Amino acid sequence: MPELIFPLDSTKPFTAQEKVGHNRWHPDIPAAVTVKAGDSFRVHCREWFDGAIVNDDSADDIRDAPLAGVHVLSGPIAVEGAKPGDLLIVDILDIGPIPQEDSGPLAGQGWGYTGIFPTLNGGGFLTEQFPDAYKAIWDFSGQKTTSRHVPHVEFTGIVHPGLMGTAPSRDLLSTWNTREAALIATDPDRVPPLALPPLPDSAILGSLTGEEFDTVAAEGARTAPPRENGGNQDIKNLTKGSRIFYPVFVDGANLSVGDLHFSQGDGEITFCGAIEMGGFIDLRVEILRDGMSTYGVSENAIFMPGNTDPQYSEFLAFSGTSVTLDGEQRYLDSHLAYQRACLHAIDYLTKFGYSPEQAYLLLGAAPIEGRLSGVVDIPNACATVYIPTAIFDFPIAPSASGPFQIDPGIGAPHSAF
Numbered sequence: 571m572p573e574l575i576f577p578l579d580s581t582k583p584f585t586a587q588e589k590v591g592h593n594r595w596h597p598d599i600p601a602a603v604t605v606k607a608g609d610s611f612r613v614h615c616r617e618w619f620d621g622a623i624v625n626d627d628s629a630d631d632i633r634d635a636p637l638a639g640v641h642v643l644s645g646p647i648a649v650e651g652a653k654p655g656d657l658l659i660v661d662i663l664d665i666g667p668i669p670q671e672d673s674g675p676l677a678g679q680g681w682g683y684t685g686i687f688p689t690l691n692g693g694g695f696l697t698e699q700f701p702d703a704y705k706a707i708w709d710f711s712g713q714k715t716t717s718r719h720v721p722h723v724e725f726t727g728i729v730h731p732g733l734m735g736t737a738p739s740r741d742l743l744s745t746w747n748t749r750e751a752a753l754i755a756t757d758p759d760r761v762p763p764l765a766l767p768p769l770p771d772s773a774i775l776g777s778l779t780g781e782e783f784d785t786v787a788a789e790g791a792r793t794a795p796p797r798e799n800g801g802n803q804d805i806k807n808l809t810k811g812s813r814i815f816y817p818v819f820v821d822g823a824n825l826s827v828g829d830l831h832f833s834q835g836d837g838e839i840t841f842c843g844a845i846e847m848g849g850f851i852d853l854r855v856e857i858l859r860d861g862m863s864t865y866g867v868s869e870n871a872i873f874m875p876g877n878t879d880p881q882y883s884e885f886l887a888f889s890g891t892s893v894t895l896d897g898e899q900r901y902l903d904s905h906l907a908y909q910r911a912c913l914h915a916i917d918y919l920t921k922f923g924y925s926p927e928q929a930y931l932l933l934g935a936a937p938i939e940g941r942l943s944g945v946v947d948i949p950n951a952c953a954t955v956y957i958p959t960a961i962f963d964f965p966i967a968p969s970a971s972g973p974f975q976i977d978p979g980i981g982a983p984h985s986a987f
Contacts, residue, residue, distance in 0.1 A: 571612060572663070572852050575603045576644045578614035580668060580676050580848075583621070584642045585774060591644045591828070593774045594790030595746075595799070597737050597820045600777050601648035604822070610663060610854040613644045615731070617677040617848040618829045625681050625707050627719075629985040632685035632842065633703035637692055638772040641733055641793045641802065645826030646776070649855050652823040657861030658736060658816040660825065662876065663852040665729050665810055667710060667832065678848030682708050682715070682832045684935040685842035686927060690987050693762035695839035696909060696930065704982040706931040708832065708845045713880075715832060715845065720928045720935075721979040725833065725961040726880035728937050730809040731851055732829035732844060733793065735800030735871075739819040742798060746791050766792040798869035804844065806834040806937065811876025817862050817869060827851060835933050836940030836955075839912055843934025880937060882958035886966055888915040889943065891950040899949055904942050907953035911940075915955050922964070923976040931982055936961055 578587055589602045605611055617623070618641040623631045652658055668678040677683055686704040689697045706719040716724045738746065750765040757764055770787035778786055796803040800816050808814065816823070830851065834844035862868050890910025892903035900906050912933055919929035937958060944952035959966050964974045 572610040574612045574614070575605065575647070576613040578616055578644070578848070580671060580674060580679065584616050590774065590776055591642060592646070592776045592826065593639060593642055593772070593793060594787070595738055595793060595801070596743060596775070596786045596790040597740055598782070598786050599646055599737070599775050599824070601646045601822055601824055602776055604648040604650060605855060606650045607855060607857045610852065612850055612852050613647070613827055614850050615644050615828045615830050615848055616642050617846045618642060621676050623677060623683050623685070623846070624675065627980065627983050629685070629703045629705040629983040632705045633688055633691065633985040633987065635685070635687070635691060636772065638769055639774070641829045642774065643733065643793065643826040643828040646737055646824035647826065648822030648824055649857065650822070652818050652857050653821060654739065654819055655860050655862050656818040656823070657858040657865070657867060658818050658823045658825060659856040659858055660734070660814045660816060661854040662808070662810055662812045663854055665731065665830065665849065665851045667847050667849040669850055676848055677846055678830070680710050682710070682845040682847035684708065684845055684931050685840065686930060687841040688987060689762060692841055694841035694843070695837060696912065697762065699913065700927065700930055703985045704927045704931060706935065706982055708935065710832060718979060719982045720932050722963050722976045723932060723936065723961045724963070725936050725958065727833035727845065728806050728809050728880065730806055730831055730834070731827050732804045732831050732838070733802040734814070734825070734827040736816045736818055737820045737824035738791070738799050742819055743789065743791055746797060747789070766794050768792070800871045802829065804834065804838045806831070806836060807875040808873060809876045810878045812873055814871050814873040815858065815861065815867060816871045817867055825855070833935055833937060835936050835938035837908065838934060840930060840934040845935050882937065882960055884959045885939065885956040886959055887954050887956045888918065889952055889954045890914055891952055893950065901949050902945060902951045904945060904951040904953055907951040908940060908955070911953045911955045915957060921973040922966070923978050925978060925981055927982045927984070928978060
């Protein structure tokens with residue numbers, strides 16, 4: 571096993587650990603640990619809400635989730651000799667739930683969760699159709715998972731980090747805050763908001779204290795979106811065996827990682843759409859000198875996905891175009907097209923006995939394939955969503971006998987404001 575450089579004790583909150591991570595992006599957050607190029611090491615990660623979501627049959631915790639405190643990230647990890655302009659090569663050697671802890675109160679101890687976030691607390695991809703909070707608990711058995719809240723499905727997880735990235739430079743941080751503030755200003759009262767500005771409340775900034783803490787807390791970028799440094803990209807194929815090339819913006823690169831997922835469908839469409847968990851990740855790092863200019867990677871990581879994905883070979887696919895539910899034509903709106911494809915899949919699954927919310931949770935958690943299928947045939951973009959048929963324990967394809975009727979079980983817990 572690689573050396574454990576960032577340990578976490580499951581009995582203690584994130585801020586009481588031996589090494590304290592962070593939940594904001596800022597170049598002045600000190601590195602918690604330093605490694606050398608060529609080193610392999612293990613990092614423990616807490617699920618993104620640090621234990622706020624529990625294994626029960628209520629969705630009150632999703633409704634009331636403390637969004638100001640996410641994501642709790644392990645790091646920063648400085649790499650000796652890394653300089654701005656380099657590319658940091660990161661190999662994912664292994665990844666999984668919390669080691670040797672098969673049961674317990676924390677996500678990752680033999681279970682994980684998927685949530686539909688309410689519109690008043692972040693929303694999701696289909697928040698207009700699903701404005702309330704719902705939750706599904708998923709139990710792990712080796713690489714497979716099942717849920718009492720979404721019965722009659724079992725699938726192999728594509729375990730991956732939802733969030734990994736390098737620290738921004740001061741100029742890049744300023745660029746983020748300026749452009750996101752301008753976007754917020756176009757509709758400052760929108761619910762959910764257009765972006766999340768810096769927020770000192772609930773900031774965790776590693777070892778910083780006093781005036782330094784206050785300054786960084788006022789400037790630090792929230793970790794919710796993906797940005798030029800990588801960040802919360804939620805790419806389900808960034809799994810074991812993957813190699814990622816991250817731009818370096820500060821001395822040491824200051825790599826951070828967290829938000830581990832047992833599984834996820836393309837898009838993580840419910841916002842808390844993956845199967846969230848704590849766990850471990852084994853990494854190896856190298857430095858590619860002046861790689862940003864040499865390969866034209868001045869922003870946004872490039873990566874080589876691993877080859878350990880589950881081998882599903884048969885799918886039922888749904889398509890959508892850029893026409894709203896009210897019949898309004900939009901011009902090549904691929905975001906809308908994917909929404910419509912997902913809604914078509916949800917409508918289809920309800921014919922077998924699932925509630926719309928169960929179907930929505932399933933699309934967020936299961937290894938569905940989302941594809942941008944057509945972007946040139948004006949005025950309609952076309953997007954598709956592919957659902958593996960083997961994850962169901964009943965026939966899912968259309969047939970002359972009509973939809974097989976399942977028992978939907980206790981359903982997905984629901985909480986409204």
